[in-house]
Amino acid sequence: MSIDALFAPLSNATGVRIPEIKMVSTFLISYPLASLHTRIPKTRPNLAHLYNIAVSVFFIWPFLGMGAGMAHLMLDIGVTYGLVVGSRDRRMPWAVFGFVMGHLFLMHAHRYVFGLDENTSDITFAMMMMAQKLTMFAWNVQDGRTKAEDLDASQMATRLLHVPSPLAYLGYCFFFPSALAGPTFDYATYDSLILHKLYDQSPPPSSSSSKKSDTPAPRRIPYGRKRVAYLYLVLGVGFMGIFAAFGGQASFHRILTPAWDNWGWATRFAFIQFAGLVARTKYYGVWSFTEGACILTGVGFNGYDPKTGRTMWNRVRNVNIISLETAESFKVVFDNWNCRTNVWLRDCVYKRLVQKGKKPGSMQSMATFLTSALWHGVEPGYYLAFLTAGLIVSLGRQMRNYVRPYFLPPSSAPTSAPNSFPQYPYPNTRKRIYDILGWLVVQANLNYIVSAFFLLNLRDCIKAYHRMGWYSHILIAGSLVFFHFGGRRALRAGLPAQAGTGGKGKVKSGGKDKERLDVSTPRVTVEPPSPVDMPPQPREEVDSRDLKWVRHALENQQTGHEAEGMGGGAGFVDQVMKGTETPMVETPRYGRSGSPGF
Structure with a gap:
């Protein structure tokens, strides 16, 4: 039995198209999968990258039935990585921008002229998100090759001094909670998440902790x-x-x-x-x-x-x-x-x-x-x-x-x-x-x-x-x-x-x-x-209401x-x-x- 057949009764009852029901289903399925994602230890970053790739590929290909769309995404991803690695020209990000946006525009035009079958999911939504990620990635790499005095604070915070490995790059591109509808963010944020550096900031001191030994470990x-x-x-x-x-x-x-x-x-x-x-x-x-x-x-x-x-x-x-x-x-x-x-x-x-x-x-x-x-x-x-x-x-x-x-x-x-x-x-x-x-x-x-x-x-x-x-x-x-x-x-x-x-x-x-x-x-x-979310605290600080x-x-x-x-x-x-x-x-x-x- 095909995946579409599973959603046919719900579609008939609600009048909502099957592709739309399946899209919302991916958002809901992402919640338990996200909980599993947090259990991947920071010492296994490659496992986290593979997990992101596997979930996104499953969503795009067999679940939503966008195998041809997957090929378009991989084309953008491959060309971008090739330009980033192979070109040291300062205009490299604009070359990435031109290719990715040009490809996206052609896909928009194809959809506008020929339309889509009512049972077909639209890959352009995922391509729109990917266009943001890839152009940001290209500029982040270029900022890493630029003098620090020529960058502003946000560019300094997101610049990449080294091009990540192909696996890490694919993990970033296919970060599954945001692969289909966003939100997008820079590679430095993704890397900090995988390595758990995102949580390095210490919480403010608790007024109830009078001694350092009484403060629970973060x-x-x-x-x-x-x-x-x-x-x-x-x-x-x-x-x-x-x-x-x-x-x-x-x-x-x-x-x-x-x-x-x-x-x-x-x-x-x-x-x-x-x-x-x-x-x-x-x-x-x-x-x-x-x-x-x-x-x-x-x-x-x-x-x-x-x-x-x-x-x-x-x-x-x-x-x-x-x-x-x-x-x-x-x-x-x-x-x-x-x-x-x-x-x-x-x-x-x-x-x-x-x-x-x-x-x-x-x-x-x-x-x-x-x-x-x-x-x-x-x-x-x-x-x-x-x-x-x-x-x-x-x-x-x-x-x-x-x-x-x-x-x-x-x-x-x-x-x-x-x-x-x-x-x-x-x-x-x-x-x-x-x-x-x-x-x-x-x-x-x-x-x-x-x-x-x-x-x-x-x-x-x-x-x-x-x-x-x-x-x-x-x-x-x-x-x-x-x-x-x-x-x-x-x-x-x-x-x-x-x-x-x-x-x-x-x-x-x-x-x-x-x-x-x-x-x-x-x-x-x-x-x-x-x-669930915090170590035990003194009773007077906890109020379930x-x-x-x-x-x-x-x-x-x-x-x-x-x-x-x-x-x-x-x-x-x-x-x-x-x-x-x-x-x-x-x-x-x-x-x-x-x-x-x-």
Whole structure:
């Protein structure tokens, strides 16, 4: 009996295609396999590499039935390794980038022209992840051949002084929890995981340990791993359940149906917001599954929270759901969506196009957006969405520079200035109103823009935008025209008096102003240890009713970057939902990108 026959009854009962059921099954199977992965001793690294390779090959070939796709993956892997080993030219990473991305583009084009059989799994998703890994690997090797003074901190942390063995390289490429849908990360992180160097950081001292001899020896893997991993498993099941229940009713394709003409404007607007939210739950579910499996292997470990002492498991976080859904600027949206792809675009495209001693400009930004669009596919919907997103990011930057300062209190105002929200700290009421309006504008325009990601066909995208009244495009065009024809100059003229900058006409976000707008980190009780994940502790520190670890597992470290656009910085929603900042990844993240299909 074939593997497909095993899933046929479930497919008939749910209406979900067999390839999609099998794909989700690989995510679920990865959890027990990840638990076995942690039991491979660090003295047997080759065994760990073989384990990763065997599981991924099983998933791709016999289970998902993508034998031909496996050949395409091996072609990219082999050519990349050959170029890395055989070429010492400084342009070697660009040769790898050109080959891998060109191959991926041809596969996207083939799928677009010829389509896929309904019972066939799509190898391009795995190729998209592999393209990120291989280009990162090439740049990591090239950084190892570059003078240290020419590298930044993140490049120094991920550079490779020696090319790994073919087996170790294959183990990295086929790290099974992230082989099909991400998240991706650099080879140095993978090597640290296999050799258990990822856990070398010592936990903060316990207040209950008065003597050094009373301090328990550190575990091989820090506590909290299992609870956080299975929390993401539960989240994944929940989000996929929401999508299964409402995905058909909230499809953007309903905009194209005759029923749309019978709806009122309020109903249409509400549907657009609901459709965008439901569409995102599919990706929240997939990324929760894969991130949880990665955490279960230990690769998600990101040190200890210096304030609470809790372990952090956000090293390979791909989406920050709360921050994204409460974002008051588009930069916050893009920073918190598909985070690992953002890191790849930043480290392998954006920063690599900047000449030494010069600042990045519009050319680097457009090249990054174009790379992200090509990475997604050849469907016109991707390019329409990215073009609109690029325009709205430019608009958001101007809103932040020329409009937002009018809603900030002058620099001479005391930080304890009263406002109509006494239960919340500074800033004042009008800044809070600006933040709320920023959130509404961001969400309304985001859900409008992403419709193109799901409709994809050019005619359908244009028809949908037309039926939605072109409201985001009208807002963008009108605002850009206003700023270009005198609006920027008029707003700039009023900035000195408003911001108290002494006539310089420019508002700075640092210094005292920055301190006034910072959001304090919330107090979170230290996570209670469990018998499975941590050595025994004094009884008074263990409380089985303490569920604050759930909140901590969903929170992130603060990066210190400020958002561009409406509501940037420490806004009203940020203060209500404080503690949900973007996770720190070596250096502040640039730009944004979607995921496969978004």
